[in-house]
Amino acid sequence: MTSMKKIFVSHFLIVAVFLMLFISLKSYAIDYTITFAGKNASDMVDSVIVQNLTKGTTITVPAGNGLTLKDTQTSLDQLSENEHTVRVFTNATRDKSIVLFFAKQSGSTLINVFGIDGKKLIGINKDLSAGENSFQLSLPKGIYAIRIVGNGYSYAAKVIGQENAKSKPEIDFPGNVASISSKIREKAPLRSSSSTTEMLYNEGDHLLFKGVSGNSKTIVTDVPTQSKTITFNFVDCTDADNNHYAVLQIGAQIWMAENLKTTKYRNGESLGTTYAHKDISEELAPKYQWVYNLYEGYASKYGRLYTWYAVNDSRNLAPTGWHVASDEEWTTLENNLVANGNDLTNNITPGFSDIRAGYHSRFGQFESINEWGYWWSSTQSNATDAFMRFLRTDNYFFLNRYPSFKSDGISVRCVRDDNTPVLGAPILSTTAANNIKTTSATSGGIITSDGGSAITVSGVCWNTSPNPTTANSKTTDGTGLGGFTSSITDLTANTPYYVRAYATNSVGTSYGSDEFFTTLSEGTVADIDGNIYHTVTIGTQTWMVENLKTTKYSNGESIGTTTPETKDISGESTPKYQWAYNGDESNASKYGRLYTWFAVNDGRNLAPTGWHVASDAEWTTLENYLIANGYNYDGTTTGNKIAKSLAATTDWYSYSETGTIGDDLTKNNTSGFSALPGGCRYTNGTFYNISGNGTWWSSAELVTTGAWSRTLFHGCNNLLRYGYPKSYGFSVRCVRDY
Numbered sequence: 056m057t058s059m060k061k062i063f064v065s066h067f068l069i070v071a072v073f074l075m076l077f078i079s080l081k082s083y084a085i086d087y088t089i090t091f092a093g094k095n096a097s098d099m100v101d102s103v104i105v106q107n108l109t110k111g112t113t114i115t116v117p118a119g120n121g122l123t124l125k126d127t128q129t130s131l132d133q134l135s136e137n138e139h140t141v142r143v144f145t146n147a148t149r150d151k152s153i154v155l156f157f158a159k160q161s162g163s164t165l166i167n168v169f170g171i172d173g174k175k176l177i178g179i180n181k182d183l184s185a186g187e188n189s190f191q192l193s194l195p196k197g198i199y200a201i202r203i204v205g206n207g208y209s210y211a212a213k214v215i216g217q218e219n220a221k222s223k224p225e226i227d228f229p230g231n232v233a234s235i236s237s238k239i240r241e242k243a244p245l246r247s248s249s250s251t252t253e254m255l256y257n258e259g260d261h262l263l264f265k266g267v268s269g270n271s272k273t274i275v276t277d278v279p280t281q282s283k284t285i286t287f288n289f290v291d292c293t294d295a296d297n298n299h300y301a302v303l304q305i306g307a308q309i310w311m312a313e314n315l316k317t318t319k320y321r322n323g324e325s326l327g328t329t330y331a332h333k334d335i336s337e338e339l340a341p342k343y344q345w346v347y348n349l350y351e352g353y354a355s356k357y358g359r360l361y362t363w364y365a366v367n368d369s370r371n372l373a374p375t376g377w378h379v380a381s382d383e384e385w386t387t388l389e390n391n392l393v394a395n396g397n398d399l400t401n402n403i404t405p406g407f408s409d410i411r412a413g414y415h416s417r418f419g420q421f422e423s424i425n426e427w428g429y430w431w432s433s434t435q436s437n438a439t440d441a442f443m444r445f446l447r448t449d450n451y452f453f454l455n456r457y458p459s460f461k462s463d464g465i466s467v468r469c470v471r472d473d474n475t476p477v478l479g480a481p482i483l484s485t486t487a488a489n490n491i492k493t494t495s496a497t498s499g500g501i502i503t504s505d506g507g508s509a510i511t512v513s514g515v516c517w518n519t520s521p522n523p524t525t526a527n528s529k530t531t532d533g534t535g536l537g538g539f540t541s542s543i544t545d546l547t548a549n550t551p552y553y554v555r556a557y558a559t560n561s562v563g564t565s566y567g568s569d570e571f572f573t574t575l576s577e578g579t580v581a582d583i584d585g586n587i588y589h590t591v592t593i594g595t596q597t598w599m600v601e602n603l604k605t606t607k608y609s610n611g612e613s614i615g616t617t618t619p620e621t622k623d624i625s626g627e628s629t630p631k632y633q634w635a636y637n638g639d640e641s642n643a644s645k646y647g648r649l650y651t652w653f654a655v656n657d658g659r660n661l662a663p664t665g666w667h668v669a670s671d672a673e674w675t676t677l678e679n680y681l682i683a684n685g686y687n688y689d690g691t692t693t694g695n696k697i698a699k700s701l702a703a704t705t706d707w708y709s710y711s712e713t714g715t716i717g718d719d720l721t722k723n724n725t726s727g728f729s730a731l732p733g734g735c736r737y738t739n740g741t742f743y744n745i746s747g748n749g750t751w752w753s754s755a756e757l758v759t760t761g762a763w764s765r766t767l768f769h770g771c772n773n774l775l776r777y778g779y780p781k782s783y784g785f786s787v788r789c790v791r792d793y
Contacts, residue, residue, distance in 0.1 A: 087256070088282040089122040089264075096289040097268040103285075104267070108276075109260040114160065114207040116252045124256035124279060125209040141203065141210040143192075152192045152214060160206035161185040165255070168192070168224045169200045177224045193225040209253040265301060272301035274312050290471060294374045295319035302471070303407060305391055308384065309471035311377070312408050314358025314430075318344060320370035326361070332419035335462055340364045345464050347413055348421050357412035357424065360464030363441040366431050369689050377469040382434035382442040382456075383521075384470050389454060411446060415464030429465040435692070473522055473566070479506045481558035485515070485567030486540075487722040489704040491729075492589075493548040493575045499532070499540040500556025500567050508560035510534045515541040517554040521569055525557055549576040549592045571685075573727050575600065580791075582663045583607045591727040594680035596673065596790055599666070600729045602647025602751075603787040606633060608659035614650070621740035629653045630782050636734050637742045645706070646733035646745065649784035652762045655752050666789040671755035671763040671776075673790055678774055686726055688714040688772055695773040700726040707732050708747050708769040717769040730767055736784030750777075750785040 091100045103116040116122050141156040158164060167178040176199070181190075183205065192201070194216030203210045256262075256279075264275045266287035273287040290309060292300040294317035301312040318326050326344040335341045342365040346354045365372060366379050373379055380388075411428030415421050429445040436442050436458035443459045459465065482504040490497040498515045514530035516523045530541045543554065552574065556567040576592040582605040589600040607613055615631055617624065620638035624630045631654040635643035654661060655668050662668055669677075678695060681687075687696035702716040702723045710717025724730075734745030750766040757763050757778040764785055766775040779785070 086126065087124040087279050088251070089124065089279065090284045091116070091121070091264075091266060092284055092286045093266065093268050093289050094286055096271055096291055099268050100287060101267045101269065104265040105254060106263040106265075107254065107256065107260050108263055109257075110255060112163070112206065112255060114252060114254050116207075121251045123209070123251045123253045125204060125253050126256065126258075141212050143201075143212055143214055152194070153189055154192055154201065154203075154212070155187065155189045156203055156210055157208075158183050158185050158188050158205050159208040159252070162206040164188075164203065164205035166190065166226055167202045167204075168194075168226070169202065171198045177226060179226045181228065191227040191229055193227070195223060199224070204253070204255050207252045207254065209255070270299040272299065272312075274301055274303040290376075292374050292377060292469075292471070294372075295321055295323055300374070301408075305388060305407075308388060308391070308473075310380070310388070310407065311469045314410055314412055315361070315372065315467040315469060316354050316358045317372055317374075318359070320368065320372050321375060322370050324370055326365055326372065329419075332421075334417070334419045335362075336417040338462065341417075341462050342368055343464065345415050345421075347415075347424050353412075353424075357410055358466055360412065360415045361431065361467050362464055363431055363435070363459075363461035366433060366467060367435075367441075367691070369691055372467070373469045377471050379431065379433040380468055380470045382432040385430075385432055385442075385444050385456070410466075412466045414466075417460055417462035429459070430468050431459075431465045435461070479508065479560075479562035480565045481506050481510060481513075481560055483513075483556050483558050483565060483567050485554065485556040485570050486538075487570045487704065487719075487725065488543070488552075488554055488572035489721065489724060491572055491575060491724065491727050493577055494544065494546045496543045496546065496552075496554075496572055496574065497540060498543060498554045498556070498570065499538065500558070501538045502536050502558050505536055505558075506560055506562055506565075508562055510536065510558050510560055513539060513556070513558040515543065515554050515556050516566075517543055517552050519550065519552060521553050522566075523553055523555060523569075524566070525559075525564060529557070546574050548574050550574050570722070571725050573725075575727055580663045580666060583609055583611060588663070590791070591729075593677060593726055593728065594684075596677060596680075598669075598677075598728065598791075599789045600727065602731060602733055602749075603650070603661065603789060604643055604647050605661055606648070608657060608661050609664060610659050612659060614654050614661060617740075619740075621742070623739045624651075624782055625738045627782070631657055632784070634736055634742075634784055636736075636745050642733075642745065646731050647786050649733065649736050650752065650787055651784055652752050652781035655754060655787060656756075656762075661787070662789045665792050667792060668752065668754045669788055669790045671753040674751075674753055674763075674765050674776070681726060688722075697726075697774055698767050698772050699723045701728040701730045701774060702749075702767055703729045703731050705731075706746055710770040712770065712772075714772040715770050716767060716772070732767070732769065733786045738780060738782040750779070750783075751788050752785045 091103050093100050101118050105116060105122060106113045144153050161184045163180055164183045165180050168176045170176050194214060196216050199214045201212055201214055261278050264285050266273050268289045271289040271291060273289050275285055288304055290302055292302050292311055296317045296319055298316045303310050303312040328343055328345055331349050341362050344359045344361045344365060346359050347357055411425055413422055413424035413427055414429050427445060427447050429443055432442045434442045439461060440458035441461050443465055445455050481502055483500050483502040486499040488496045488498045502513060511534060512531055514532040516525050516527050516529035518527040532539045532541050553569050553571055555569050557564055576590050576597055580588050580590060584605045584607055586604045590597050591600050614633045616634055617632055620634055630651050633648045633650045633654060635648060636646060681697040681700055682695060683692055685692055686700035688699045696714060698716050699722060704720050704723045707720055708717050712718060730749055732746050732749040734743055735750050736742050748766060748768045750764050753763045755763045760780055761778045762781050764777055764779050766777055
């Protein structure tokens, strides 16, 4: 009886100690539950690919499942056997036990045996197939816990060892285990019964989550320190070839997480290519794309290589709602990563997937795939080069910035336009700045959709840098749908500004597109008649903002006119006249007067003191400055498409063709030049096309009977240079003397 009592007490103590160990270990186990949600384009998550970047393991979490992160060393919870997932036969063994379990996914499986003191006694890592698996376990006398962890699952069970000749635990996979374990299966088949997917995890491991919803793929990286919900911002990123790209949010930017693959511009036109190893170094502006070594199998992984001329083409190779990253946006990415503790060595950031696709030199060679990665920016360095970023693997593990020849073939990454509205947010546009003064201007917006929720506030925001937000200067102009007008005040004279409309509802704040304008320079100038003219500085030049109105030369003598206004002056050799259009003085107050070139060239000078009529060369300087600084209607920096930037926002005829002066007058006058269509007067006395065109004399003679001028038409997008008879009547603009 005493012996039986001792045995009972002994077994009781063993069980008690084991339970204490179980409770202690469970309290320190790091088991985090991660759930998933979507927003924006979709709130459904079809699946999530999870990579433990620290351990190099990957699992897939199916729709509806959560993720349980299991500590690999100490988590010994769930020690009760689960008949559906793991089974031990026999337990309280005197020799060998067979452990049968269900592997949810094939791949590396870690099997550990822990003693009653929590120390790991033995472990093995084995590649196993999905489904039922079994192994043989030999144990000395004692109480043990076994832990089985694989791709997407983690199981635990307790095992009691009786008398055994073995001095330490052993794990074995002998061939006859399968036949033995078949007897265990007769009891009940094993299956995966969990609605959660499990993954090995240690505190501090860096995880990458790739959420999939239909064609949308979004990447989030995290180092979990508690249970949480990962919300994927699903946004569409689809190119003209219907390639769908995974995206990654880094700070306020959303980047493509893959290299661009398109063979077409956004309008469907094909991007050119060349035969293998063709030298294009002598071509003027080659617009090409290649897959490395012309092997199409590379395109899906590495994307394509593009010349900068293709990147910069106005037909646009970026997916709709996206654009090729500028040099400034690359710098923003770098600064954000560094500020948040990301190491720019080895790769840019987990999730960015810096696939190193090599490059195609302008001489025709493909080089450095898997070794070097290059990415264009949309920003040119000079006439022949543009800025790019590159990564190398030969002991230079940092992101480099360098200009490259525009004819080289380099990878492309795109950034999402930050004014692309999210699902449920307002949709609106920005009204171009107008009524521009030295310290004020007018803008506004048009809200076309409230996104399904009431607009709580709208207005415009502005800054001296692109893409202003409500954190910068702003107005608060109202609520609801439709158009609104905003007064922008407290500006600095002769300063460039960016303005865009905003609207806020319960989902968030949306923005219209950026609009650019420059405030007028301080001061005004008066002519001999006392007419006051505002001025604007554009580059190194200061121009009068209004057309000249004077009826006198600077010495006070009158400039002649004709009676009637329509008198034919073709028989006069050097007619020096001025007119109000059609003889109507109200036209002169708005549009200025029309002068013959002979009056413009008179030595008595019709310009205000300290000013002169612009020369042909000065008009050319104005054109070149506006083109080079992005005043073309499409934002490009080549070709003459600056008409809208010069024309005023009122009094021009409308015209439907994109980019012309008459197409949406609110987008005119970004330069502040405020050109009005004063029409013209022919030699025979006919006045023509007020509101349709404006023509301005230069001071430069072309031939004995003609001189150079500049013309704007309501149906054109460029500033035209023509030679006209000197006896025509045209408008005049003056430039301040240097």
